Amino acid sequence: MPLGLFAFLAALALIGAFGVILQSNPVHCVLALALVLMDLGVLFMGLGAVTVGFLQIVVYVGAIMVLFLFIIFLLNIQPDPGDKLHLGWKLFGALAAAAMAAEFEEIFLKTPILGRIHTIPADFGSVASLARSLFTDYLIAFEVTSVLLLAAIVGAIALARRVAPPLALVVPDPSRSTLATPTPAVPTVERKSA
Secondary structure (H helix, E strand, O other): OOOHHHHHHHHHHHHHHHHHHHHOOOHHHHHHHHHHHHHHHHHHHHOOHHHHHHHHHHHHHHHHHHEEEEEEHHHOOOOOOOOOOOHHHHHHHHHHHHHHHHHHHHHHHOOOOOOOOOOOOOOOOOOOHHHHHHHHOOOHHHHHHHHHHHHHHHHHHHHHOOOOOOOOOOOOOOOOOOOOOOOOOOOOOOOOOO
16 A cells, blocks of 8 residues: 555544544534544555455444444434533543553554564455454454344333323313213193193
8 A cells, every 4th residue: 555545544534533522413423433434444455454444344334333323313312512521521631632642652652663574374364364263263252242232222222212101091070071961851841731
């Protein structure tokens, strides 16, 4: 992959990631996250792992992001315009950002440069090697993730289900009921015979 294309895709992923954390509308956040995941899939394909890239796009963008959008639409989450961050939360965010910057500094500056290039196996990134690794080494994590996603779907549907209010037992007023009103008796007039 050319370095210029890699830099463009990396910058696009960073812009999308900032869009995820800075947007106030949850739908826009999910769409920015879908852009990041699609961009990562393209990066995987450009670096030679075509199968992993296609799986990244199909599974994460095509399934999980659609699931997130479906849950957001079901729950009808709206941004709260009156919600302002308190000073404590801003301080906590600044400390977390400083800690992450210190970690990046530690990773980038203290990592030793590799002395020799390692060769990768011939079947690296193929469907067979990915399936072998997924269903042997990571089988439990794969199954736990599928159960967690199923629980999230059931929970979202249970939260979004609208329950009708219970019907109140209404006792009719006998004076207003048409069924209980007796028909008025017609007075009979007796005629005297002569």
